[in-house]
Amino acid sequence: MNRRELIKQLGVFGFAYTLPGSLSLFAQYNSSMDTKEFEVIIVGGSYAGLSAAMSLGRSLRETLIIDAGKPCNRQTPHSHNFLTQDGSTPKEIAEIAKNQLAIYDSIKFYNGLAVSGKKIKKGFEITTSNGDVFTAKKLVFASGIKDIMPDIPGFSQCWGISVVHCPYCHGYEIRNKKTAIIANGERAFHLASLVNNLTKEITIITSGTKEFKENQLDTLKQYNIEIVEKEISALEHKNGQLETIVFKDGSKENYACAYASVPFTQNSTIPKQLGSKFTEHGHIEVNSMQKTTEEGVFACGDNSTLMRSVAIAVSGGNITGAVINNELTQESF
Structure with missing residues (x-):
């Protein structure tokens, strides 16, 4: 046969x-x-x-x-x-x-x-x-x-599950959730423009000094998109499902999901x-x-x-x- x-x-x-x-x-x-x-x-x-x-x-x-x-x-x-x-x-x-x-x-x-x-x-x-x-x-x-995963505990465990790269591939499944965008500059602004149609709870975490043009800052403010310049020390999660982002200054913030741009x-x-x-x-x-x-x-x-x-x-x-x-x-x- x-x-x-x-x-x-x-x-x-x-x-x-x-x-x-x-x-x-x-x-x-x-x-x-x-x-x-x-x-x-x-x-x-x-x-x-x-x-x-x-x-x-x-x-x-x-x-x-x-x-x-x-x-x-x-x-x-x-x-x-x-x-x-x-x-x-x-x-x-x-x-x-x-x-x-x-x-x-x-x-x-x-x-x-x-x-x-x-x-x-x-x-x-x-x-x-x-x-x-x-x-x-x-x-x-x-x-x-x-x-290439950043040296952040919990990041790689969440990657592809609740920390994602693409709104088209994953955005619908994490719609209407409190969302972080872990990126800066043009990439962060582009992601924010796409994700804004999927949820109204968006925070951009730049992990350092923000790198936006004045008109971009005006747009982000118009859509109530917060910018956090603090560096991330860890992602707390349960089986890859993001729960909390921990910052290096010791503060924490709960998020259900995140978008990230990695090299x-x-x-x-x-x-x-x-x-x-x-x-x-x-x-x-x-x-x-x-x-x-x-x-x-x-x-x-x-x-x-x-x-x-x-x-x-x-x-x-x-x-x-x-x-x-x-x-x-x-x-x-």
């Missing part, structure tokens, strides 16, 4: 089924391989990478997904603002995707970390932390980013190794076709866009797969 027949019997069309050890059918069937040469290697097996793989699999392209299994939203309880999957957990969405990709025999999955890459005569070579080496004509980096770093250093350029914000520079500045190298998902969401990642991956298939076609036809 081949994979397609087995999956049909299990009914895996839009539903996530897992096997013992919490491995999806897709991961189970692709965990061991003899093949080392592919047409495309995708580094990163979350939403952008899986979406790119589907486009390639449906075009019968020999594709390898290398994934370390640590998506940035793994602590987030539910994903939102993605049509047909609103309210699903990130894991559920990924399992559905992997099980649907299991149908396509040309897609292989490698559970591990890609640590280095280089250009070779026929394309590219990727080496994993286990020492396995794979080659491909095209590379896709859907490797995401890593948020990030790229999960993968390989794009830099290959010479890809980066934007001023630290994202991999891509054009409208998801091409990086290096020929044959593509990027999609959080690592290459300011618009950080599941829906945008899936869209970017879909574009990437289609563009790569077209390039491979033009090169061989």
Whole structure:
């Protein structure tokens, strides 16, 4: 019985089924391989990478997904603002995707970390932390980013649960609650403008001297948005649900949730190794076709866009797969 027949019997069309050890059918069937040469290697097996793989699999392209299994939203309880999957957990969405990709025999999955890459005569070579080496004509980096947590006790435990980055992804669920915005300057002002439509109890905590223009201060005052310049010493919470913000001067204030702007770093250093350029914000520079500045190298998902969401990642991956298939076609036809 081949994979397609087995999956049909299990009914895996839009539903996530897992096997013992919490491995999806897709991961189970692709965990061991003899093949080392592919047409495309995708580094990163979350939403952008899986979406790119589907486009390639449906075009019968020999594709390898290398994934370390640590998506940035793994602590987030539910994903939102993605049509047909609103309210699903990130894991559920990924399992559905992997099980649907299991149908396509040309897609292989490698559970591990890609640590280095280089250009070779026929394309590219990727080496994993286990020492396995794979080659491909095209590379896709859907490797995401890593948020850098501030040195504030309780912050990382609340991140993605009650301390969030995006009103579109999480704002509806924390509407009408007493809300802190942990940011300063332009970023804080922008967040305040969006969050003001979701709650009227907003405090901006700048953790230092406020950095707003006079007209911004006037606007914030008009909407009764308070500015607190005190530094935060801790977030008190219960299982990731924010309860109190503690300041370094010893004072406390109760808040139900918070928005925060935190710095990030790229999960993968390989794009830099290959010479890809980066934007001023630290994202991999891509054009409208998801091409990086290096020929044959593509990027999609959080690592290459300011618009950080599941829906945008899936869209970017879909574009990437289609563009790569077209390039491979033009090169061989």
